[in-house]
Amino acid sequence: MRVSSSWRWQLSRAMRLALCWCRLCRPQKGGRRWGFKPWVSGRSLELWSYSKLLLRSLYFNSLSNGDTLLDCAFEPVYWIVDNVTRWFGVVFVCLVVLLTTSVVLIIYLFVLPTILRTYPLPWVVWHLCCGHWLLLMVVFHYYKATTTSPGHPPKGKVHIPSVSMCKKCIAPKPPRTHHCSICNTCVLKMDHHCPWLNNCVGHFNHRYFLSFCLYMTLGCIYCSSSSKELFLEAYSAIERYYQTPPPPDAVQETTAYKSIIFLWVLTSSVAVALGGLTLWHVILISRGESSVERHINKKEITRLREKGKVFKNPYHHGTINNWKLLLGVEKRSHWFTRVLLPSSHLPNGDGIMWDCTFTRRDPMAI
Ligand SMILES: [Zn+2]
Numbered sequence: 613m614r615v616s617s618s619w620r621w622q623l624s625r626a627m628r629l630a631l632c633w634c635r636l637c638r639p640q641k642g643g644r645r646w647g648f649k650p651w652v653s654g655r656s657l658e659l660w661s662y663s664k665l666l667l668r669s670l671y672f673n674s675l676s677n678g679d680t681l682l683d684c685a686f687e688p689v690y691w692i693v694d695n696v697t698r699w700f701g702v703v704f705v706c707l708v709v710l711l712t713t714s715v716v717l718i719i720y721l722f723v724l725p726t727i728l729r730t731y732p733l734p735w736v737v738w739h740l741c742c743g744h745w746l747l748l749m750v751v752f753h754y755y756k757a758t759t760t761s762p763g764h765p766p767k768g769k770v771h772i773p774s775v776s777m778c779k780k781c782i783a784p785k786p787p788r789t790h791h792c793s794i795c796n797t798c799v800l801k802m803d804h805h806c807p808w809l810n811n812c813v814g815h816f817n818h819r820y821f822l823s824f825c826l827y828m829t830l831g832c833i834y835c836s837s838s839s840k841e842l843f844l845e846a847y848s849a850i851e852r853y854y855q856t857p858p859p860p861d862a863v864q865e866t867t868a869y870k871s872i873i874f875l876w877v878l879t880s881s882v883a884v885a886l887g888g889l890t891l892w893h894v895i896l897i898s899r900g901e902s903s904v905e906r907h908i909n910k911k912e913i914t915r916l917r918e919k920g921k922v923f924k925n926p927y928h929h930g931t932i933n934n935w936k937l938l939l940g941v942e943k944r945s946h947w948f949t950r951v952l953l954p955s956s957h958l959p960n961g962d963g964i965m966w967d968c969t970f971t972r973r974d975p976m977a978i
Pocket residue numbers: 778779780781782790791792796797798
């Protein structure tokens with residue numbers, strides 16, 4: 613099967629076929645002229661089938677099917693989405709930084725003074741420690757997730773364990789590696805391209821991404837729950853101000869109330885949305901799958917079920933072990949030093965060789 617041809621070759625082929633078509637259109641010597649019914653029916657059929665052949669010869673491929681046609685039709689849409697995601701990645705990162713900064717500022721300006729003024733000492737200490745620990749974890753993991761490369765197959769090396777060839781990079785693809793059309797490169801153990809990080813989530817930054825999601829969700833839940841009383845107070849005060857004209861010195865107070873409402877609405881919404889996403893990733897990691905592998909495995913499960921077989925994920929080592937592998941926990945103390953505190957340790961393995969439940973000589977093409 614010829615996968616691709618130069619445009620010159622395609623053009624000459626099209627011209628040759630067009631010439632043949634013209635020759636067929638020409639009435640034969642001694643034959644009847646156009647309009648004669650028996651000729652029209654015979655020649656028309658011949659012309660019709662030849663035209664079909666001509667048309668099909670331009671695009672026919674033995675691997676073409678409905679999916680290929682659909683993919684071709686949606687190619688411009690994919691192109692637009694890829695480019696928009698690529699260019700808007702920076703905007704999304706700025707948005708995350710801006711919103712997080714605004715939340716932190718509101719807490720320092722309006723929430724923390726209230727806590728210091730009204731709460732008993734043990735609660736003040738708890739809020740100071742918990743709030744700052746969550747802030748540190750969110751900032752650290754977000755910075756690391758955006759700046760750490762997800763990992764790519766080594767360039768120029770041909771003899772690496774691979775399951776297929778990347779048609780875009782024309783390079784061998786190790787197991788669990790997938791091509792990212794936004795980054796336009798192959799990514800080791802690719803999970804997905806995250807526009808909020810403006811980076812791909814892969815082997816080397818998967819832990820940072822998950823920790824960021826987890827700590828950001830926890831941080832939002834913490835902010836939302838600890839500012840709930842203030843929010844209710846601010847909400848009723850704002851309602852009161854709209855019903856009766858506010859006193860002249862109430863501008864600062866109104867700003868504080870509006871800021872607290874903004875803080876509560878934002879953190880609650882992010883807690884729900886990001887909480888759902890985090891839960892999905894927690895389920896995937898517990899199963900030993902990446903987001904890309906989830907789709908592939910789903911198809912594989914259906915395919916094997918039809919044959920009466922059961923699909924077994926080769927990268928599933930048991931829920932606890934999957935988590936230990938992702939978080940890089942090798943001994944008990946690591947749960948504290950590597951999970952609950954900021955840590956820059958590298959993940960297990962190089963992202964090319966995978967310790968799967970099947971033999972390494974037969975890596976699964978997923
Ligand atoms: Zn590639």
